[in-house]
Amino acid sequence: QESVEVLHWWTSGGEAAALNVLKENLQKQGIGWQDMPVAGGSGVQAMTALRARVTSGDPPTAVQMLGFDIKDWAEMGVVGNLNDLATEQGWDKVIPAALQEFSKFDGDWIAAPVNVHSTNWLWLNKAALDKAGGEPPKNMDELFALLDKFKEQGITPLAHGGQPWQDGTLWESVVLSVGGMDFYKKAVIDADAEALSSDTMRQVFDNMSRLREYFDANFSGRDWNLSTALVIEGQAGAQQMGDWSKGEWLRAEKKPGEDFVCIRFPGTQGSVLFNSDQFVMFDVGEDKRNAQLKMAAAVEDPAFQIAFNTVKGSVPARTDVPDTEFDDCGKKGMKDLAEAAASGNLAGSLAHGHAQPSSVKEAVFDVVTQHLNGQITTDQALERLPQAVAAAQ
Amino acid sequence: MSFLRISNLYKKIGNNEVLKDINVEMEKGDFLVLVGPSGCGKSTLLNAIAGLMPPTSGEIVLDGQVINDLHPSKRDIAMVFQSYALYPNMTVEENIGFALEMRGVGKAERAEAVKNVAGTLQIEHLLNRRPSQLSGGQRQRVAMGRALVRQPRVFLFDEPLSNLDAKLRVEMRAEIKSLHHNTDATIIYVTHDQIEAMTLATKIVVLKDGGIQQVGTPSEIYNRPANLFVADFMGSPAMNMLKGRTVADHGVRQIALFGGKVNVAMPSSVTTDVPDGREVILGLRPEGITDEGMVDPTAHAIAKVEADVSLVEPTGSDTFVTARLAGETFTGRVRADVAIAPKQRFTFVFNLDKAVVFDPSTTRRLA
Amino acid sequence: MSFLRISNLYKKIGNNEVLKDINVEMEKGDFLVLVGPSGCGKSTLLNAIAGLMPPTSGEIVLDGQVINDLHPSKRDIAMVFQSYALYPNMTVEENIGFALEMRGVGKAERAEAVKNVAGTLQIEHLLNRRPSQLSGGQRQRVAMGRALVRQPRVFLFDEPLSNLDAKLRVEMRAEIKSLHHNTDATIIYVTHDQIEAMTLATKIVVLKDGGIQQVGTPSEIYNRPANLFVADFMGSPAMNMLKGRTVADHGVRQIALFGGKVNVAMPSSVTTDVPDGREVILGLRPEGITDEGMVDPTAHAIAKVEADVSLVEPTGSDTFVTARLAGETFTGRVRADVAIAPKQRFTFVFNLDKAVVFDPSTTRRLA
Amino acid sequence: MSAASDSVSAGSARTARIVIYTLLIVLAAVYLLPLYVMLTTSFKSLAEIRGGDMLALPRDPSWAAWTKAWGDACIGVTCEGIKGYFWNSIKMVVPAVAISTVLGALNGYVLTKWRFPGHKIVFGLMLFACFIPFQAVLIPMARVLGIFGLANSTSGLVFVHVVYGLGFTTLFFRNYYEAFPDELIKAAMIDGAGFFKIFWRILLPSSGPIIVVTVIYQFTNIWNDFLFGVSFSSGSESPMTVALNNLVSSSTGVKEYNVDMAAAVFAALPTLFVYIVAGRYFVRGLMAGAVKG
Amino acid sequence: MTTIEPVPYVTPERPRRRLAERLGAALPKIVLAPSFAISLIFVYGFILWTVYLSFTRSRILPVYDLVGFDAYYRLWSQPNWYMAIKNLAIFGVLYISLCIAIGLFIAILMDQRIRAEGVLRPIFLYPMALSFVVTGTAWKWFLNPGLGLEKTMHNLGWESFKFDWLINTDMAIYTIVIAGVWQASGFIMAMFLAGLRGIDGEIIKAAQIDGAPTLAIYRRIIIPMLRPVFLSAVIVLAHMAIKSYDLVIALTGGGPGNATELPSTFMYSYTFTRSQMAVGSASAVMMLMGITAIIVPYLYSELREKRT
């Protein structure tokens, strides 16, 4: 029997259920599914396992991957080619160019994008927000005002989990908010040394320091979902987090608009920082090729895109999928994405590997995290940031 | 009043009565040797005296003071262990000085004391070595030094020589003996080597299964053993035990040995009257059975016995000859020069002055 | 041709010449005892014979066959180790039968053979025990059984009795001796107990520092030691060594002892002529120095010496007396009954028939 | 050895005892805390965990998390709990421990009883294997496994664990056999036993204590290994720790701490069992040689 | 036994031997050969490979063109690396000394003829049996001020109690030490217990008779006699400290900031997550050099003097 072997880190209940849709779809076509889940730290362990598999000369059929990792692997010449399928199904038209950036290498399709997450979201507890006036903040100043009100309510204003990637996620939203999309592109995407040490960047770090004031004492090392839980239970007012956060709300049987409010991070409406899970198809033997193509086709099947993304909290990678099945937040996400894509305000998320290779990403995390934890001052951060980025390139 | 008195001492370990009703007294300057087969309780008794194992009942009185409940470190007793128990991590000097250090003696004074003791034992040149760098004999001396330096009220020695080879043992034995002479120390000494016991002791205590068999001077123990056990235990080769029966020959009490083949005079060690026809055991040590040329000129009662030689063991200085007669085996000690070979017939001379007689039913010696 | 011949054997370990030019011959049925101080190479020699340590040079010929290169298991030699080396995980029966099993002997036959040997050694009742459940003597017997069951061409014993206590040692010694008598086995036996050597051997080899000092019968070794080392090594207490000088008294060659205080006849062991005024050492064993009542009636040359007693060691059977005269110390053996005490003046009788004389410069005995 | 002499006078002895026992009980409680937290958490509901006191006893204890962890929890797309992975680990641990122990025993035997010039260097070189950081060997190892066709298989994992366990097993057995009397080997040689016979009949039956130490040590290390497991196995072939990690550390999903904890306790059961059952022999085995410097 | 040069118990081969016998004589070496070969390839081969990689510009996967010391320059210009080394120094020293101190202390307590030894022993040993994948979460909660000890103390009414090391950049490394000590000290305890049990009882008796109080007996006699155990313990702990990885990942993930970065986590993240394999290899080489510096003297002393 033909089968695909899939390396991924969607191990939690909801994600796995979503993935099951794909598995069953393939099974109907007579394709078996060999599962190879490797959880942990947004695929850190998975990439290690993948290295071992590739080195041993036996890569899996498809691997869940993010952003620049895809490029890195493509460069090593170990990935397959989906051009025929893509042409046949017209992927070029339905998948946003910003995603294609990662799905293609040297003009060849190598990966099938599953979804689009975006990271510049702010999640608010509706009750707390109402108590504080009910008006969602539109820029940093309003945000700080709101947070102050939360503070007066005696709750943790901003729920944050102190892990490098979470710090980075917050940071990139602040960069986008303070500097706008052009500055984000210059500083983050282009890694422009000047931008990285500019006054705007100083503002970013100052804002970070200010935000730090609104954390509770236990933020360090806390998993993101525990922070979300704080907001859900009303112990905290807001959380900056990617759209996967919605899964927690839904799971707690909360309704968007009724129990919680999802808005773009203040000052970033109209821009979207995205990251996209893609299944990179590795260069497997001819005997497995057919199954691999079938899987790629199944991933891009609109039915799967809907089924998966409604659960996951993200939006479909294809732009031609109707939003009827999605809730308010989902619908907003799809609308924002389409707008941003059209206006050129769609950019890859640094924290999730879509703006820079992992070496640079981690280097930025180093600085951001140390700054946020008070190990270095803003001046030092501005000095170090360009250095670290340069050293990692 | 005696210097050390142990009265009605019992020690139970688990269900095992290791010591039973031990009563011992000793004077200052006594050299008391505990002997007995392995497991008879010698070490346990020593441990009880040292305070390392509290007795179950009974009293230990040292110099007029009941010391049952005194901590070992406060008894002022020194002990030399069979394994020497030297502290491997300390030099010889530190080993010897440790007890003084624990008593808070100052550094200079300690060094002085250690030096003196080392001088006596001729181990000055070893003071900076560690125990692992010493030979057996040297270790033994260090162990002794450790005890000596404290000038304790009582010395306890637990088989201190058993790890040494024969030659060294002889030397060390002499050294301990002269030590006792020179310092007049009060010593309790455990061994299961009867030569050691005989040569060192002023008083021997024979133990068996936790009970005392006999207490006496070496000569009493050797020549007038209280029972068959003591007789057999002390002396090597062991005392010959010959089955006999009392008979009267012309009114003179005699003992018929070897199924009646030989009649010998009733030994002088028996002073009471023994009725005729009693089964007895005649005990005679190998040196009491000699060749004709070797007979003690002062002996009063002798008997000649002809027997078949079965084993000849020349030790160089003497020759031990084992012979059989009427199904009984006995060993004699003859001069090294006597020409003798197995299967030969040989005339032995029994020196009955040295013989003792036991009652086979009670195993006690008849006196 | 001899049954076992070792010629010009050398063994180097590292830079250490452990055996030097060893030449030994023995006949079938011989009981050869190797003696010598610790570290002199006894075990090494045994190991070389067993094939456990290959010699550096030289030849070992067994029954006409050079066995230098034969694997230990093919030499048909059995060895009993000092520690017995019983296999701790096997029962006594399996221990004894192991060698046969390795030789492919069937189960039934093996059981039979083991039973026979166990019978001889009287350990049938122990066959199902493990070594840890045996006493020292029993272990010794099992080790012996393991050697016996194979009926090898040669038995090697490496200090088999040194772990036993004195009493048991005497017993086991007799047992080994009778075993040798009964089976006429060819045995090489290592010990450093000279009593064992004397009583067991038909031939003794004295080793020192890897070289042979003397080869001879026990009596030769004891009474005619080749040099001072052998004389001192064999016998306990050791031979008395008295400094002397040859003098001629009325044409009769004599030796002046104790700085001229006593003149004794030149011992009969010296047959060659020794010039006057030569420094010599007179060797006389303790049993050659007795009290007047104990003098060997057959002695030809005796000398009376009065000296100050310094130490009295009664062993029960005899009393060893150490005395001093003119700065020299000697030990005599007197009857146990003799009344004697330290500091007393006592008349000793020297039996010069037993004396030997050494050249102090070469340390060799004068013959 | 025990320095507590029973001769100390009764009163102070009793106080001393009380102090000793109190200290031990307090220490034991501290050591048990993490286990206590794991156990109590596994019996709580998610809501109680989020809101409640970590050290509090469960208000409403339930086995739900346990049954879920064992049989229903999703790991990847299969929702059959961790029971299958349990068996994977067993399949990996048993041969790996057995092989590395046997090889270690043989090596120790050769290195102490059949010495050859240079044996110390050989041993020293082998011992170094204990100390290399495993992260450094992942990639070349993957290549080698690929060449051998062992990649991505239980046999491959067994192989890896044997390779990097050899240093320790050899060390343990060498130290133990070092103290084993040479005379027994000589005796067996004279008795006609060959190399393997001596090992099998004489040495091995006396190696109980050190086998216990080695097996415990290897068992815990291999059972708990994550790095090799995640790198050289995949999917339903993965050992327990990898499955557990997949269960516990999903990054963007919901965390069911009670299920995580129950699974964690399941994962720890075999090693706990081994330590409880063989703990006594462990100390004895250490005494018998492994500890010696 | 004296310190003697080892000797082959089998006779060396001689030409006239038959083949079978020669084979028999070589058997021990044949038995050892596979293990030795494995070590050569999988330890030393791989070390060489790592050294080689550190001179390349390998990023995501190995590439084999040499570029000199580039990776080392990068390595030594990383503040993270200095942090890792500093942390290893703090962690290593505290971890080793605390494990030994606590292990010895418990071992001494356990050695006082404790009736419940059978129950207590596994309690102290069990942490060693659990992987940090398992216990990390429990520890994280326990040390987390909002969830664990601090909160419990607050709940109990001790409001001023503060224990926030886990999130305090200056103190976080000490939480790693705490968890590490918890894990390994039981094992060390077992080693010391074994050592204590091996001490001749007569020596203790002798010391008692010499008038030494219990404390002095331990301080002057017993503990010095445990020297070999100390040495073994230090070696065991040193290599565990250097290899510590799970511990950090499970507890802090290297944070807050890079406050708990260790060389092992550094190496892993540079090799596998940051796609700077050459720098990772360079750090591995540095680590190996460090390990060698500890192990080689130990091995040397261990193998030179052979005590029994």
Ligand SMILES: Nc1ncnc2c1ncn2[C@@H]1O[C@H](COP(=O)(O)OP(=O)(O)OP(=O)(O)O)[C@@H](O)[C@H]1O
């Ligand atoms: N701790 C103990 N527990 C149980 N029984 C013991 C203990 N110590 C000694 N015994 C028993 O007490 C008896 C006497 O032992 P002890 O050590 O005093 O004998 P010993 O005369 O010194 O023997 P040896 O000559 O062999 O040293 C023996 O039967 C022994 O088994």
Ligand SMILES: Nc1ncnc2c1ncn2[C@@H]1O[C@H](COP(=O)(O)OP(=O)(O)OP(=O)(O)O)[C@@H](O)[C@H]1O
């Ligand atoms: N394996 C070895 N390596 C180096 N030297 C050795 C070895 N075996 C023995 N020796 C040395 O060889 C010499 C002879 O040793 P051997 O064991 O033969 O002595 P021995 O006469 O049996 O002594 P003992 O009476 O103590 O058993 C000793 O000096 C010893 O140190």
Ligand SMILES: [Mg+2]
């Ligand atoms: Mg005793």
Ligand SMILES: [Mg+2]
């Ligand atoms: Mg020897």
